[in-house]
Amino acid sequence: MRQYLYSPPRGYYDLPMLWSFDGSVLTDGVNALNQQVPIYAGYGDFILRRSLGFDRVLAHAGGFSGTGQFQVRDAQGRYLQQIPQYVNIGGPGSLLQNAAQHAVINELSFRENTQIKFDLYNVLRATDPGGTTHYSAQLGFHGVRRLKGSSPYVAGYRYRPKTYIYVFPVNLQAQTAPLTTVTTALPIVNYDFELWDLRLIYEGNASFTATGEGQGVLTCTAVQSGPAGDSIEVIIQTAVSSTPITVSVTGNTITVTLGTLAPATLETTYAVAQALNSNPLSSSLITSVGTPVPPYSTPIPSCPTGTFPLTGGGGALSGNVPGALMQVYDQNGVGVFYSPVVDLFVNRLSYYLNGAFVPPIVYQQNTQLKVDMQSLLVSAATAQLHLFGRQRIPC
C-alpha cells in the first residue's frame, strides 16, 4: 500500500514540541478545573498529537470511586471527551497497558496565544523517588510546532543516510533542593546527524548479599553505579588474634577481619556493616547494611566469612520510575520541550513507550547536542543516553 508522508502546508515547516503542565502545584484530593497550558507566542502554532501523564496527576488506585477523571478542550474551548473520562490503569491489567497517554487523531491545532485547557477530577500527584517532592507530577502535550520558512531537515547536498547511535553517560547526583541542572554537551563529529529516538537507562549499582548464622544478612552496594562497581570485592576473614573488627582497603579490595574481643556483638553483620561504613576508604567504595541484633536473640545473626565480589553493576533499572527532568536542545541551543519534562514522557523505555522525535532534529557537523538533566534520584547514578538516528554521509 502506498504510504502518504505527512506534509505541513507549503511555506511552513514543523519541529517537535512538548508543552508541559507542572502538576506539583496542585492539591491532592480535590478537583482542579479550568487548568491550562498557554501556547506562548514565538514558538509557532502547536499541533497536538498525544497528551500524556494523566496518571501522574490523578488518582488511579483502581476501582470506580477512587479513580481520577479528566476532560480536555480544544482551542475553541470545546471538550474532546463527551463527559469526564477516567484515567485508566488498564483495569485489572498492568500500568504498561494504560490510557495514561492519549493519541489525538487526526491531530489538533492550537494557534499561538491560545491555551490547552483541561479539567482534572480527584488530583493525586505522583511522588518522586525520594518520597517527598512531586516534580515528576506533570502533564505533557506532545506534537509539533509550526513555523514559517524552509525546513532545517532539508540538506543542501547529496547524502546517503547511515544508521548511527550516540551513546553517552550522564553522571547524576542525588536530588537536591532546589533541583540542580547537569548539562551534557555531545559534540557532533564527522557527519551531520539526524536525531530520531531517545532511550535512557539508569544503571544499577553492583552489590552482594551474604547470609550467616541466625539469619544475619550483610548487603554491600557500590557507591558508584554502573559496571565499575563489579571490580570491588569484600573479603571477610576470621580473627587470628584477640582484636576488634578491622577494615583495610587495597585498591578495590576491602578486607574485614572479624573481632574476637566480644564475639557476641563484634561478629554480627550489623557490627561489620558499621565498621565498613565508618572506614572512609571503604565507605567511598560501598555502602553496607547488616541485620540489627534483636535483644536476647539466639543464635546471634553472625557474619559469614569468605570472598564476596560485587556483581550486577550496570544492569538497567526500571524505566518506569522517573529519574530526572530533562531538556534536549537543538543545534541552535533552542529547547525541544518548552520546559524540562519528566524523563518518562520522552524515553522509549518507559511505560509511555515513545521516545521518537517527529520530525527528526538535524544537528550539523561540529555543532553540539546538548541535554540538561535535573536528578530526582535518591542516590547518585549514571544514566546512559542512547540517541538513535542517522548520519548523513555525503556522496
Add this chain to the structure above:
Amino acid sequence: MNPATYPMNEYAPSYFQGANLAPSIETGYDPRPFTYLYNPPTLFGGGAGNTSLVTNDSVQIDVDSDFLMFGWYIALFTGAFQIQLADSTGYNLMSGAMNSGALSQSSSDPTVFSPAHPFPAGGRIQIVELEDLSGALNNTQIAFVGVKLFRVRRQG
C-alpha cells in the same frame, strides 16, 4: 514533493507521524477528534437479584455533527465482561458478545473498526448487551474514539 514533508520515523507510533487529510473545502467535512464515553450502570456480578446484565442501552451521538468511529478501548474496568454493539440502523457490528479480553485498554492503541464506522448526528451507539463475567462488583467505562464530522461549505 513538499520539502518540509516528514520522513517516516520508524521509531514512532503511527498516530504520532501525522495524518494527511484532504482539505475540508473539498470533502465538505471538518473532522475534529472526539471521544464518546459509555458509563454503564454498575454491574454487581449477579446473585441476590443484582444486575449482571445490561441490554438495549445506548450512547447518544450529539446533534451538532456526524461521528466517524475509528476504534474503541476500555477506559476503566474492574473485572471481565462481554459486550455487543450495533449502530443506529440496527446493524450489528459483531455477531455475538465480545469478551473484554479481546478489547484494547490503551488509548494510544485502541481496537480499531476497519473501515471506520459512521454514526449520523442524533444517532446512537447501541449497546445490545453488556454482561459481567467476573461474578463480582464491576465498574466500567468504555471509550469510542473517532472524529466529529462538522459540515462545511464545499468549494464551488
